[in-house]
Amino acid sequence: MPVEDRLLVIACGAIAREVLAVTKLNRLDHVDLTCLPAIWHVYPAKIAPAMREQIKAAREKGYRRIFIGYAECGTQGQLDKICAEEGVERIEGPHCYAFFTGNERFMAGIDTEFTAFYLTDLITRQFEAFVIEPLKLDKHPELRDMVFGNYTKIVYLAQTDDPALQEKARWAADYLKLDYEYRFTGYGDLEPALQRAALPHQ
Structure with missing residues (x-):
């Protein structure tokens, strides 16, 4: 073609x-x-x-x-x-969190989710490169509470059903001292x- x-x-x-x-x-x-x-x-x-x-x-x-x-x-x-x-x-x-969830569904729940920090497959897979390193949390762990103190949970919006990524997302929630929620969105x-x-x- x-x-x-x-x-x-x-x-x-x-x-x-x-x-x-x-x-x-x-x-x-x-x-x-x-x-x-x-x-x-x-x-x-x-x-x-x-x-x-x-x-x-x-x-x-x-x-x-x-x-x-x-x-x-x-x-x-x-x-x-x-x-x-x-x-x-x-x-x-x-943003991608909205269109992976479905824009209408995401916007319908936005008023109750303003304390959620979202992950996708990619951000979960590269959590260190996308979150820890840019925010220098590895070198200055005291920044964690300053940056994430107003968040209450991590919501993992999963495009694939991957147990390894689910485990990594749980680890990320523990690292940030946040609650964890898993949602399979597909594409x-x-x-x-x-x-x-x-x-x-x-």
Whole structure:
């Protein structure tokens, strides 16, 4: 299939596995994937400028169909501004925790969950790199209570049924001295969003 008829998903590296799993599950063989660094989850100001460059580079390669595999993700409206200017769509929602849960369901419960710290498969798998090291909790454990003192629980939003990751999430909750809750979400709104984006070009 010529590149102009393929769909390029420009996604956060934190959901790369999930995007690939959805495309494989749904036999979306005409979908390509490129990612920005997953660690930018911690530095959202970097996302929007890099996204504009990625869209430009994709079009120079011949892609006419582009879908953004990011929610708003703390970009303070900048990502939506770029999407509007470039004529591309992104997955709906404020962040991946919402679209994995299902945006409507997540927003319905947000008023009672403002003291929850969320994990996904990726953040659980790389808890040290995404939480402990950036916050320097390994070197300054006294910061743990300063940073997480207002949280009451860790909620692990699991995309896969992986006992090893469940054990790691429990360990993370113990490390932060928080209660633990497990919720299996699967791919949530990500799957139908990719299915729609990958429909044959009209």
